[in-house]
Amino acid sequence: MTLQPLLPDILQAVMKGQSRAQQDSHYPGWHLAPVTGLLNDPNGFIHFQGRYHLFYQWNPLGCQHANKCWGHWSSPDLLHWQHEPIALMPDSEYDRSGCYSGCAVDNHGMLTLCYTGNVKFDNGERTAWQCLAVQNAHGGFDKLGPVIPLPEGYTGHVRDPKVWHHQQHWYMVLGAQDQQKQGKVLLLRSDDLMQWQPLGEIAGSGIGGLGDAGFMWECPDLFTLDDNDFLIVCPQGVAREETRFLNSYPSAYVSGELDYHRARYRHGPLVEMDAGFEFYAPQTTLSADGRRLLVGWMGVPDGEEMSQPTTAQGWIHQMTCVRELSQHNGKLYQRPIRELQGLREDEQHWQGLADDAPVLEAQSLELELASQGPIMLNFADTLILTWQSDGLRLARLSRITGEWQYRYWPGDVRELHILCDRSSVEIFINGGEGVMSSRYFPVHPATLALSGGTNLRARYWSLRSCMVE
Known part of the structure; x- marks a missing residue:
């Protein structure tokens, strides 16, 4: 044969196909x-x-x-x-x-x-x-x-x-x-x-x-x-x-x-x-x-x-960020590698009620968030994270049925570390104790809106692009 x-x-x-893919707002x-x-x-x-x-x-x-x-x-x-x-x-x-x-x-x-x-x-x-x-x-x-x-x-x-x-x-x-x-x-x-x-x-x-x-x-x-x-x-x-x-x-x-x-x-x-x-x-x-x-x-x-x-632009899928693993009492923890800090631009801080928080640009964002909950994080009306007393609920509309789908992380949530990149969100929980990784496809420019009557502390950066040569 x-x-x-x-x-x-x-x-x-x-x-x-290369130029068509890289001109896609979701690339x-x-x-x-x-x-x-x-x-x-x-x-x-x-x-x-x-x-x-x-x-x-x-x-x-x-x-x-x-x-x-x-x-x-x-x-x-x-x-x-x-x-x-x-x-x-x-x-x-x-x-x-x-x-x-x-x-x-x-x-x-x-x-x-x-x-x-x-x-x-x-x-x-x-x-x-x-x-x-x-x-x-x-x-x-x-x-x-x-x-x-x-x-x-x-x-x-x-x-x-x-x-x-x-x-x-x-x-x-x-x-x-x-x-x-x-x-x-x-x-x-x-x-x-x-x-x-x-x-x-x-x-x-x-x-x-x-x-x-x-x-x-x-x-x-x-x-x-x-x-x-x-x-x-x-x-x-x-x-x-x-x-x-x-x-x-x-x-x-x-x-x-x-x-x-x-x-x-x-x-x-x-x-x-x-x-x-x-x-x-x-x-x-x-x-x-x-x-x-x-x-x-x-x-x-x-x-x-x-x-x-x-797929209409001729490409599909991406890798996660590279992560560093550690273990505590036989449980795997995942954190973004420290090298990614090299992509950070100006550091910004905010503290106060979630309802009063500024709307953040989410196309390329790193966010560290501490709160006693409950609060809601709305990623461009496309992906919604609810931080509740008993854990996290992540909601996304099905692109096939139009119905809401849910994913859960049960447990006591103390802090979140979130990475956004145009059509992806990676949510690291409690220093890597849990992770929720998802694609989403917002209308750009994508934003992240915080809401809730709870005080929170936020530290965040926009992230510069780092294209493959």
Whole structure:
């Protein structure tokens, strides 16, 4: 079978689509977004030889989930980014239906990508290969081909390798679905990234005290913070609850201890990572100074994504801001990285009744807010946050039904840290104890109006744009 080369079509799509996307009033000023087409999962997030690299799932040919390539950005400081050559395209038999998500590692000075080659057959079945590619002298990547076939006992839904080095071995976690349509996470070990030994299932539905926890666990990421081993996953099919797991597919984590010798992972309950409307497929890495950083896709599969108005301008989706992780008593905290303070312009302060607060320009805004509540934050009559005594309620009109939809963060709210960027809002609660990340599409110039009979203190900045070169 001869595969049609994609590169000529990609070049034409970028030349035609880039200016149209960046002239859209909803195109972000400082978040990472595609120059054209569809962006989804962050991939291969790594600090390597003095630069940060962030790869991403990208369909440059349209706003549909198809033609999945790996785009590539790099940065010296997590603030100023530049485009690098396309890393992967689905141009081989083993990845012809898409170069799906994965990671990057430093293998003895060689930047090496580990990714899933997806193959769909005409009869509706599929298979998956875990593959490698190595950076060449020109900044592109040479494929080494598959190193792990589809394991026995699982459907064709096995994907998203995350690899790390521990003591003398490489380890990998893989998202999987078993033949009973239950989501699992597999653990594997290798000496050389080429030959892999399966060690078994370490988490998923029916494992570690969990009951039915979804039909597929995607995008696993296992890392250590202090003395806790955290496993981030995207468990598809988790039952919706009154105030959590309300998105079509959520992101979650468990905390515990991984026994490398016995390949056993003892962990606690499943905790939702982000209570907003759009957050999925997060991936972490270590910074140059040892911080655990995270970036996520500000989107959700199979939700209302295709109703977003940016599709008319030929692009869809963006990344979250990069975040720093910490842990307190086994609970993950997320905060915006300190590097983002470099985007701040003049600092302003305000204190008084919420009803008397000035209306803020919200196209590109950072706001720190302290209040005893209750107050309301109205983002351009498009997204409304209600700060109540028992937590937060975020409201947004469905672009399909026209009805209000709600997301919740229950708990005692003491302070908020909010980042706005033209068509996105990220709300950090109590120093990172909770987060609510959402897209919204206001008529610009967007404003933020505060209301309520409660005193509040506000500190805020406008944020300058930081475009990708």
